[in-house]
Amino acid sequence: MLHAPKDGAGWDPRDLVEPDRAHRACYADQEVFDLEIERIFHRSWIYAGHESQVPNPGDFTTFQIGHQPMIMTRAADGRIHVLYNRCPHRGAMLTNEHMGHAGSTLICSYHSWQFKLDGRVHAIPTPDGYAGTRLTTDNPDCSMKPAARVEGYRGFWFASLAADGPDLETWLSGAKAAFDDMCDRAPEGEVEVVPTCFRVIQKSNWKIFLENQLDALHPSITHGAAGKAAAEVEQEFKAETGDDAPLQYHYLSAFTTPIYKWDGLQTRGFPHGHCILEGYMGLRPKDPDTLEYEAVMERAYGKARTEEILGTNIHHVLVYPCLSVQAPLQQLRAVRPLGPDRTLTEIWHFRLKGAPEPIYRRSLHYFNLVNSPSTMINADDLNNFWRCQQGLESEGGDWVSFHRNAGQDPVENGVTTSVTGLSEMPMRHMFTAWTDYMGEG
Amino acid sequence: MAPASQREAAVADAVPDRAEQGLLARLETQWQVEQLLTRQAEILDQRRWSDWLSLFTSDGHYWMPADPAQTSGEGVPSIFYEDRWLMRTRVKRLEHPRAWSQTPRNRTSHVVGNVVVESDDPATGIVVARSKFHVVEFRLDAQRYFAGSYRHTLVRTPDGFRIRLQRVDIVNYDGPFDYVLQFWI
Numbered sequence: 001m002l003h004a005p006k007d008g009a010g011w012d013p014r015d016l017v018e019p020d021r022a023h024r025a026c027y028a029d030q031e032v033f034d035l036e037i038e039r040i041f042h043r044s045w046i047y048a049g050h051e052s053q054v055p056n057p058g059d060f061t062t063f064q065i066g067h068q069p070m071i072m073t074r075a076a077d078g079r080i081h082v083l084y085n086r087c088p089h090r091g092a093m094l095t096n097e098h099m100g101h102a103g104s105t106l107i108c109s110y111h112s113w114q115f116k117l118d119g120r121v122h123a124i125p126t127p128d129g130y131a132g133t134r135l136t137t138d139n140p141d142c143s144m145k146p147a148a149r150v151e152g153y154r155g156f157w158f159a160s161l162a163a164d165g166p167d168l169e170t171w172l173s174g175a176k177a178a179f180d181d182m183c184d185r186a187p188e189g190e191v192e193v194v195p196t197c198f199r200v201i202q203k204s205n206w207k208i209f210l211e212n213q214l215d216a217l218h219p220s221i222t223h224g225a226a227g228k229a230a231a232e233v234e235q236e237f238k239a240e241t242g243d244d245a246p247l248q249y250h251y252l253s254a255f256t257t258p259i260y261k262w263d264g265l266q267t268r269g270f271p272h273g274h275c276i277l278e279g280y281m282g283l284r285p286k287d288p289d290t291l292e293y294e295a296v297m298e299r300a301y302g303k304a305r306t307e308e309i310l311g312t313n314i315h316h317v318l319v320y321p322c323l324s325v326q327a328p329l330q331q332l333r334a335v336r337p338l339g340p341d342r343t344l345t346e347i348w349h350f351r352l353k354g355a356p357e358p359i360y361r362r363s364l365h366y367f368n369l370v371n372s373p374s375t376m377i378n379a380d381d382l383n384n385f386w387r388c389q390q391g392l393e394s395e396g397g398d399w400v401s402f403h404r405n406a407g408q409d410p411v412e413n414g415v416t417t418s419v420t421g422l423s424e425m426p427m428r429h430m431f432t433a434w435t436d437y438m439g440e441g
Numbered sequence: 442m443a444p445a446s447q448r449e450a451a452v453a454d455a456v457p458d459r460a461e462q463g464l465l466a467r468l469e470t471q472w473q474v475e476q477l478l479t480r481q482a483e484i485l486d487q488r489r490w491s492d493w494l495s496l497f498t499s500d501g502h503y504w505m506p507a508d509p510a511q512t513s514g515e516g517v518p519s520i521f522y523e524d525r526w527l528m529r530t531r532v533k534r535l536e537h538p539r540a541w542s543q544t545p546r547n548r549t550s551h552v553v554g555n556v557v558v559e560s561d562d563p564a565t566g567i568v569v570a571r572s573k574f575h576v577v578e579f580r581l582d583a584q585r586y587f588a589g590s591y592r593h594t595l596v597r598t599p600d601g602f603r604i605r606l607q608r609v610d611i612v613n614y615d616g617p618f619d620y621v622l623q624f625w626i
Contacts, residue, residue: 196518197615373622374623
């Protein structure tokens with residue numbers, strides 16, 4: 001096993017990543033993982049949450065950046081802040097809830113230090129004890145430490161623990177499509193979170209999940225059973241009721257699409273490892289609900305712009321390394337690595353503001369059927385991920401193959417495209433970004 | 442032989458009074474509900490899917506809310522919200538030879554108790570019953586534990602009870618699920 005030294009000094013990530021393959025240490029080595037946390041997750045922009053998770057001053061929600069427990073708050077002036085969830089006194093976490101309303105201050109459960117929602121210290125009990133010491137309330141050490149940078153794009157907020165680096169929009173580049181596509185589909189141009197977060201743990205490395213999101217080779221194999229089951233029920237529904245089965249069955253039966261047809265999809269790679277997989281579900285039926293929605297959209301945007309918005313055909317956008325977004329169904333999965341072999345996914349869905357209720361139901365059905373803890377789809381994905389992790393921890397071979405269509409990834413204006421939907425370009429592309437991050441000592 | 446008056450009194454004693462009749466009817470309902478819950482637990486543990494589907498009315502639903510404050514599964518996020526068509530889909534997937542995560546199959550053991558008949562409406566034939574479940578699941582050398590409350594809305598039919606709605610409030614509804622739930626708890 002190749003090991004990265006603890007401080008990363010003198011270590012070259014190119015020892016682990018070649019243009020067409022990656023060493024298993026990238027997935028299975030604790031020290032490589034620790035370095036990923038430090039050099040990728042503690043430096044890049046990481047998804048914090050949607051602003052509608054903290055609609056009112058005093059609201060907060062918690063999440064992880066790498067190993068750091070963070071809290072996203074809405075302060076009295078309405079601004080959003082991201083702070084380390086840590087009391088500067090003795091280090092206690094200031095809240096252990098996922099979401100809540102703190103009122104005007106966060107109060108430490110240990111000694112009652114109080115902080116405004118922007119993180120500034122508000123009150124310390126019996127402050128006389130600090131007279132003559134160097135701890136004064138204007139000392140930043142007396143307040144909650146903020147994330148180095150916090151920025152939002154169309155209501156989706158990110159934080160970075162590194163003071164330097166590209167601004168959020170520059171960093172997102174082509175991955176802005178995730179949020180543009182989702183928000184533009186709302187007649188009011190905004191989405192609102194549905195405050196139920198499904199959390200599912202994968203017993204595998206975080207990169208395996210991201211790679212799978214852009215892997216058009218696997219669906220008809222991995223999800224063949226669920227796809228075939230749904231396709232059969234679609235037929236039985238039609239035969240027994242005379243009606244077409246509801247659209248949600250198509251979310252599953254689409255997986256029966258044979259491998260060769262996935263070839264026609266395109267994938268694109270943007271700087272910093274972000275990727276897009278084109279859509280394949282054809283989610284634009286001509287039923288009355290869709291027509292009503294399209295009429296509402298045309299009133300909001302005009303015919304030409306509506307056509308442009310609804311004609312956008314994206315399945316997944318990966319915001320590397322932290323997010324997988326399905327804009328046309330208003331879902332996202334945030335990726336929180338817990339260890340080399342353990343990854344938490346936080347799964348959210350959104351309402352399109354101004355869209356009729358049946359359009360929300362489509363998003364909801366996908367959330368319930370594909371993304372909930374009873375998913376018939378991810379049951380087989382997570383099983384594969386676990387099997388991969390087991391194999392990568394073994395000494396049965398050192399390399400993971402990304403040779404499919406290697407050397408055939410055209411790049412134009414910084415955007416890499418695949419020559420076929422089945423190309424392993426996205427995996428090579430993500431590892432290029434990985435090598436860049438990991439190589440910066 | 443006892444005098445006629447005494448014999449009449451003994452016969453009268455053997456006929457339950459109204460209070461006793463009510464008790465017997467309640468005990469019978471309680472017994473029937475417990476029988477159904479026990480049978481349902483066995484059906485799940487034995488993976489008898491056609492028996493599972495036939496436990497439900499044609500409009501029946503199996504619902505595991507995402508939040509105990511929810512009052513209906515319509516239009517809200519749920520861990521499960523399945524009608525018989527979706528249940529049929531799940532069964533077909535479980536039994537498909539290439540349902541990869543079903544090799545090896547997961548095994549379960551259900552225990553149901555604390556059964557309370559909440560209401561019994563003779564006019565509609567609808568009985569509502571609450572109970573508690575404990576489930577152990579074994580898969581890939583690991584055991585998981587699930588617990589929570591059932592609330593069954595049952596309909597009396599000539600063939601016994603059928604389930605119109607099975608509400609399943611799992612205690613860890615908002616916790617992280619280590620892997621997923623492949624079939625009904």
